[in-house]
Amino acid sequence: MHGEYKMPGGKLVVVDLDVRGGRLAGVRLSGDFFLEPDEALRAIDRALDGLPAATAAAALADAVRAALPAGTAMYGISPEAVAEAVRRALQPEAA
Amino acid sequence: MRTHWRDHDWQLLHDAPQAPALHMALDEVLTDAVATGRRPPTLRIWEWAGAAVVIGRFQSLRNEVDMAAARQHGIEVVRRISGGGAMFIEPGNTITYSIYAPASLVEGLSFQESYALMDAWVVEALGELGIRAWYQPLNDIASDAGKIGGAAQTRRGGAVLHHVTMAYDIDAAKMLRVLRIGREKLSDKGTASAAKRVDPLRSQTGLPRESVIARMVDCFRHLHGLSRDTLPAGELARAQTRVREKFGTATWLEDVP
Numbered sequence: 001m002h003g004e005y006k007m008p009g010g011k012l013v014v015v016d017l018d019v020r021g022g023r024l025a026g027v028r029l030s031g032d033f034f035l036e037p038d039e040a041l042r043a044i045d046r047a048l049d050g051l052p053a054a055t056a057a058a059a060l061a062d063a064v065r066a067a068l069p070a071g072t073a074m075y076g077i078s079p080e081a082v083a084e085a086v087r088r089a090l091q092p093e094a095a
Numbered sequence: 096m097r098t099h100w101r102d103h104d105w106q107l108l109h110d111a112p113q114a115p116a117l118h119m120a121l122d123e124v125l126t127d128a129v130a131t132g133r134r135p136p137t138l139r140i141w142e143w144a145g146a147a148v149v150i151g152r153f154q155s156l157r158n159e160v161d162m163a164a165a166r167q168h169g170i171e172v173v174r175r176i177s178g179g180g181a182m183f184i185e186p187g188n189t190i191t192y193s194i195y196a197p198a199s200l201v202e203g204l205s206f207q208e209s210y211a212l213m214d215a216w217v218v219e220a221l222g223e224l225g226i227r228a229w230y231q232p233l234n235d236i237a238s239d240a241g242k243i244g245g246a247a248q249t250r251r252g253g254a255v256l257h258h259v260t261m262a263y264d265i266d267a268a269k270m271l272r273v274l275r276i277g278r279e280k281l282s283d284k285g286t287a288s289a290a291k292r293v294d295p296l297r298s299q300t301g302l303p304r305e306s307v308i309a310r311m312v313d314c315f316r317h318l319h320g321l322s323r324d325t326l327p328a329g330e331l332a333r334a335q336t337r338v339r340e341k342f343g344t345a346t347w348l349e350d351v352p
Binding site: 010011014016028030031032033038041075076 | 179
């Protein structure tokens with residue numbers, strides 16, 4: 001499943017994922033945003049993997065925020081934008 | 096402590112055309128060299144040895160690039176170390192440069208302020224060429240006639256890399272065969288056609304590419320000071336090693352599949 005969200009005034013945030021047993025699996029974040037350090041990308045993927053697919057957007061954003069390495073800088077992307085891309089991947093008809 | 100442009104002894108590198116993967120590696124090697132103080136702050140003008148698609152650090156290869164089309168057109172696909180979007184490059188069609196600066200130059204600045212600072216000289220250079228251009232957040236260089244180029248920054252240790260690609264000329268039809276540009280990406284750009292998003296420098300200046308570059312370099316030298324440098328054999332060798340171990344490998348290209 002594939003979700004894209006162009007954050008207003010930001011960059012394109014893309015999430016590819018599967019759902020297995022009601023949980024997010026194989027979550028892969030990508031896009032033309034700016035994110036430092038490099039490792040933050042995989043930290044976000046790991047934070048979302050295994051969460052129930054029914055998790056509310058605010059809780060998804062919280063999970064992303066909590067997983068960011070110390071000193072992470074985001075430009076053109078936010079935890080909320082990642083959550084919105086996940087939501088769109090799960091409900092493509094609503095995108 | 097925050098430093099200013101004139102506090103530094105800026106060097107100019109402008110070498111013969113190099114392969115796309117080597118350019119990626121040189122950006123990493125030279126940024127690290129400035130970060131550790133082994134190299135003074137540097138402006139590098141790129142010359143391209145071949146056509147390329149350069150994707151951003153966090154872009155999905157599959158989502159961004161039609162690899163079969165790229166192969167068919169003989170276009171090398173590489174991933175750079177900075178974020179941002181995909182660029183379609185043909186030798187002679189783009190003006191690309193990197194600024195390797197000590198982090199002190201942008202200390203305490205937000206991302207937006209630091210893009211504005213690093214783009215200011217080229218905005219002035221474009222103005223001298225008769226183009227009313229400006230830095231358009233988050234990372235574009237825009238003009239009345241449309242987007243001219245895009246910048247990307249990454250901060251590594253004690254250095255910041257700021258590189259920019261500007262369209263001198265563009266084969267928009269070929270670009271659209273190779274790059275996948277989705278509707279969501281264009282949703283807040285106000286244009287229906289991706290090809291119309293970029294307006295090249297050739298039509299706006301009427302000058303040969305080499306003249307545009309020469310005027311840009313003159314402007315940088317006038318504003319910030321600039322001495323001519325040549326790429327030391329050691330740095331070239333380090334970059335070639337980095338191509339073999341990283342930038343030329345499928346592992347790196349497909350790091351975000």
